[in-house]
Amino acid sequence: MSERQRVLATPLDQLLADARAIRDVQFGSRVTYSPKVFIPLTMLCRDKCGYCTFAQPPARLENPYLSAEQVLAIAKQGARMGCHEALFTLGERPELRYDVAKDWLNANGFDSTVHYLHDMAALVLKETGLLPHANAGALYKDELAMLRKVSPSQGMMIESLRDDLDCHRGAPDKEPQRRLDTLQWAGELNIPFTTGILVGIGETREDRIDALEAIATSHAKYGHVQEVIVQNFLPKPRTGMQHEAPCPEDEYLWSIAAARIILPSSIHLQAPPNLSDDFSILLDAGIDDWGGVSPVTADHVNPERPWPALDKLRTVTEAKGKSLAPRLTVYPEFVINPEKWFDPSLDFALMDRSDAEGLARDDSGQVWPEKVTAADVVHDGAEVVLVGHRSTQWYSGANNAPPMLIPFERMGEGEKITGPVAEVLRGVELGHRINEQEIVTLFGARGPEVRAIAHVADDLRKQIVGEEVTWVHNRNINYTNVCTFKCRFCGFSKGPLSLNLRGTPYLLTLDDIAERAKEAWDLGATEVTLQGGIHPDFDGDYYIDVTRAVKDAVPDMHVHGFTALEVTEGAKRLGESLFSYITRLKEAGLASLPGTAAEILDDDIRNIICSDKINTEEWLDCHQVAHEAGLKSNITIMFGSVEHPLSWAKHIVRTRALQEVTGGFTEFIPLPFVHMASPIYLQHKARRGPTFRETVLMHAIGRIAYRGLIDNVQVSWTKIGQEGAQQLLRAGCNDMGGTLMNENISRAAGANHGQLMTEESFRAIAEPLGRSLRQRTTTYGRPDREPPTRQAVAAL
Numbered sequence: 001m002s003e004r005q006r007v008l009a010t011p012l013d014q015l016l017a018d019a020r021a022i023r024d025v026q027f028g029s030r031v032t033y034s035p036k037v038f039i040p041l042t043m044l045c046r047d048k049c050g051y052c053t054f055a056q057p058p059a060r061l062e063n064p065y066l067s068a069e070q071v072l073a074i075a076k077q078g079a080r081m082g083c084h085e086a087l088f089t090l091g092e093r094p095e096l097r098y099d100v101a102k103d104w105l106n107a108n109g110f111d112s113t114v115h116y117l118h119d120m121a122a123l124v125l126k127e128t129g130l131l132p133h134a135n136a137g138a139l140y141k142d143e144l145a146m147l148r149k150v151s152p153s154q155g156m157m158i159e160s161l162r163d164d165l166d167c168h169r170g171a172p173d174k175e176p177q178r179r180l181d182t183l184q185w186a187g188e189l190n191i192p193f194t195t196g197i198l199v200g201i202g203e204t205r206e207d208r209i210d211a212l213e214a215i216a217t218s219h220a221k222y223g224h225v226q227e228v229i230v231q232n233f234l235p236k237p238r239t240g241m242q243h244e245a246p247c248p249e250d251e252y253l254w255s256i257a258a259a260r261i262i263l264p265s266s267i268h269l270q271a272p273p274n275l276s277d278d279f280s281i282l283l284d285a286g287i288d289d290w291g292g293v294s295p296v297t298a299d300h301v302n303p304e305r306p307w308p309a310l311d312k313l314r315t316v317t318e319a320k321g322k323s324l325a326p327r328l329t330v331y332p333e334f335v336i337n338p339e340k341w342f343d344p345s346l347d348f349a350l351m352d353r354s355d356a357e358g359l360a361r362d363d364s365g366q367v368w369p370e371k372v373t374a375a376d377v378v379h380d381g382a383e384v385v386l387v388g389h390r391s392t393q394w395y396s397g398a399n400n401a402p403p404m405l406i407p408f409e410r411m412g413e414g415e416k417i418t419g420p421v422a423e424v425l426r427g428v429e430l431g432h433r434i435n436e437q438e439i440v441t442l443f444g445a446r447g448p449e450v451r452a453i454a455h456v457a458d459d460l461r462k463q464i465v466g467e468e469v470t471w472v473h474n475r476n477i478n479y480t481n482v483c484t485f486k487c488r489f490c491g492f493s494k495g496p497l498s499l500n501l502r503g504t505p506y507l508l509t510l511d512d513i514a515e516r517a518k519e520a521w522d523l524g525a526t527e528v529t530l531q532g533g534i535h536p537d538f539d540g541d542y543y544i545d546v547t548r549a550v551k552d553a554v555p556d557m558h559v560h561g562f563t564a565l566e567v568t569e570g571a572k573r574l575g576e577s578l579f580s581y582i583t584r585l586k587e588a589g590l591a592s593l594p595g596t597a598a599e600i601l602d603d604d605i606r607n608i609i610c611s612d613k614i615n616t617e618e619w620l621d622c623h624q625v626a627h628e629a630g631l632k633s634n635i636t637i638m639f640g641s642v643e644h645p646l647s648w649a650k651h652i653v654r655t656r657a658l659q660e661v662t663g664g665f666t667e668f669i670p671l672p673f674v675h676m677a678s679p680i681y682l683q684h685k686a687r688r689g690p691t692f693r694e695t696v697l698m699h700a701i702g703r704i705a706y707r708g709l710i711d712n713v714q715v716s717w718t719k720i721g722q723e724g725a726q727q728l729l730r731a732g733c734n735d736m737g738g739t740l741m742n743e744n745i746s747r748a749a750g751a752n753h754g755q756l757m758t759e760e761s762f763r764a765i766a767e768p769l770g771r772s773l774r775q776r777t778t779t780y781g782r783p784d785r786e787p788p789t790r791q792a793v794a795a796l
């Protein structure tokens with residue numbers, strides 16, 4: 001029996017179950033939607049379709065086209081509401097039917113409606129960053145190619161391949177071969193393409209299968225069909241089909257399920273939620289996408305059927321055991337493969353709105369293209385300042401408040417999750433150690449899944465380290481910002497060899513360093529953290545001299561110092577073995593390594609962000625040797641610039657494997673990438689750091705993945721801010737890190753959170769959570785020195 005015969009013969013209930021099973025295997029629990037604003041560029045159309053209320057005669061319209069100002073005003077409203085997509089919908093070639101359209105285009109300097117669409121899409125992209133989706137109907141290849149430069153995706157419904165439908169009698173552009181040609185040309189041009197069928201306009205089930213098979217055939221050749229929309233016919237007043245019956249519900253569900261079974265499983269399947277009274281049943285038929293949902297504009301094609309509010313969409317989706325995720329106008333599979341699918345001029349616009357998976361950034365708030373200008377005064381802070389519209393989403397290091405993802409109240413029984421994330425967590429509860437693929441699965445969590453992961457991490461934290469929140473009284477001494485390396489994320493390094501040509505290079509003397517260490521001790525510090533650029537004049541003895549300078553000034557100070565790069569480079573410059581060099585550092589007084597310079601321990605990513613730095617193997621080697629020499633160290637991960645979750649998982653698994661051998665790591669410190677003044681972001685080659693969801697997950701998954709091996713997970717307050725830190729403390733974290741005093745590195749990348757925390761400010765974060773605060777030493781012991789008196793501190 002052929003697939004067609006099987007689909008036609010299978011009872012509806014079974015067909016729906018089969019479709020759901022395909023969807024669940026392919027897409028797990030995730031259901032997507034695109035937050036969009038609808039821009040009806042022109043409601044004139046040369047076609048007359050029997051079901052359409054979108055197209056209007058010129059007499060009903062004030063102007064044949066929206067003006068550029070009107071287009072921009074709608075788009076800005078969408079950007080202010082947190083949309084990511086500008087959906088351009090328009091009639092087909094109205095200038096071929098109406099003089100008023102032809103004259104308007106001539107008067108405004110455009111050859112055609114498609115040319116005007118091109119310019120308006122470019123305008124919206126430039127001014128608002130919203131990603132255009134051009135829905136311009138049947139186009140010729142040169143038109144598709146022109147729009148590809150300004151519109152990451154394009155769309156055209158196939159509707160039906162029947163050429164004798166009454167509803168299409170007055171619609172030359174609905175001629176099936178025109179539609180198929182457009183679909184094929186889009187494939188030849190590597191355009192992520194949206195298409196679909198209309199159900200209930202006079203076609204049969206066999207006809208629908210014909211259309212679906214044609215789409216599948218085209219996709220098999222080019223891989224370009226990102227989604228198929230299955231849309232139900234509803235009769236509308238003042239249309240040719242106003243007296244026809246609406247598409248019966250069973251027929252509609254059958255068509256959705258048939259599409260899921262006939263189409264390749266990688267193609268997303270969409271049904272609009274606003275065209276069904278109970279849209280939850282669409283999930284039962286196998287869809288994984290709700291399509292564009294606008295918080296701003298009406299559905300101009302179905303104005304009588306408003307979109308459901310986002311909250312309702314989420315409630316309905318989660319009630320079916322699914323999680324809701326916003327996407328861009330293109331799906332992640334395309335976003336993460338830009339060379340093939342996009343004009344290079346669009347790469348940054350896509351990256352700028354996407355998260356690590358290639359979905360839309362999901363923190364609430366506005367995203368505007370960032371415009372910067374050089375700062376008037378540059379000392380050790382950021383060299384650029386933001387101008388123009390301010391984005392209001394949360395970013396690592398920015399002052400914007402994070403969304404509340406981990407509320408104080410735990411989720412109730414009604415929020416039990418199902419699907420792949422739930423399965424991994426079940427394994428965790430049984431004591432399994434999660435592997436690389438399971439870590440990737442957890443990083444895909446959304447909504448209640450994120451809360452579930454945080455709760456598991458929080459329970460582990462309680463079992464392992466109890467209710468104390470720890471902090472260390474330390475001072476950062478960044479002795480030089482001159483560096484021979486060219487890490488593309490680094491806003492700190494200065495000098496002729498770095499990517500930052502402005503700013504003031506500095507090098508502290510050994511006396512300065514000793515003085516700062518002494519001052520820190522007098523203020524109560526138990527640790528100095530030493531790290532800086534790799535100065536061209538340093539040989540390895542410099543680091544030994546710095547360590548000695550601190551220890552000579554303050555013998556009891558814990559020297560926590562030097563990135564794996566500094567240590568490796570120091571040994572290399574002296575031609576000494578790592579073990580011998582680290583042993584000499586230890587003898588000079590070095591007590592532990594901070595674990596920095598790890599960035600992402602995946603060489604494919606290091607080749608992009610820090611190609612001249614030590615590689616993964618060298619970082620791991622350095623720490624292994626340090627552990628063998630008796631020094632403790634930390635694992636850091638700088639995440640959210642260019643990499644995807646698989647790289648995070650590799651990083652965690654690789655460092656965990658080393659910890660199993662040496663046991664020398666004390667804590668896990670996620671460092672969310674601060675994008676604002678980072679060279680790689682200013683060069684338009686990186687994302688805006690992680691989303692807050694990703695940040696929560698990194699800490700919580702770290703707690704879970706390192707269980708039994710690393711007891712401490714630290715919040716980096718310079719990047720997270722106080723409100724965010726409280727949520728992370730409910731997601732597996734137990735440590736707030738250090739007071740820092742003069743932390744320069746995050747600030748140079750544009751972080752706004754201060755340079756100093758005090759015991760009181762740590763207490764203000766921890767105690768409202770019912771957690772006690774405890775000062776610790778670097779290695780999590782109890783400090784054995786008395787804190788300085790208030791008078792002594794005041795005098796300093």
Ligand code: SF4
Nearest residue numbers: 483485487490493533
């Ligand atoms: S991250 Fe470190 S090694 Fe890289 S450029 Fe900055 S200071 Fe130099």
